Amino acid sequence: MIRLIWAVSVHTRYFLRRYMPTNILLDAIRTRRGLKWGIPAMLLAIPYVLIANVCVQLIEDGAPGWFHLIVLWAIWNMLKMLWIGPVSAVLLIRARVRESVTARRERANSPAEADDAEERAVVNAIGIR
16 A cells, blocks of 8 residues: 555656646756746746635635635745745856866866967967967
8 A cells, every 4th residue: 555655656746747837947947057047937936926815815705615725736836936046046156166166177287288378379469470
């Protein structure tokens, strides 16, 4: 029985991770190229708050009880969109620091090549052959 529950939960997570739009968006933001879009993606939390608010008002006016599921869904997606902003900012800072450290190490490891390239640029600029 536990094995069946485990298998169902794994397949459900795979399906949700693979095909739900917010999860696809979050996976795209977590790439190096998409990290810059984390802060603007926080604005997507606004429609989810509005959806939750409308559904709560409908529930108070006598709508069916399954609207509570929509409220939970909207709040969950709102929270996902809110936390991706700070997380992506931290990941972007970390990636840029790592890239600058790597570039600095490459420059430090090849000073002779850099000096030769600089010397060639000066010679070409002056016109000495």
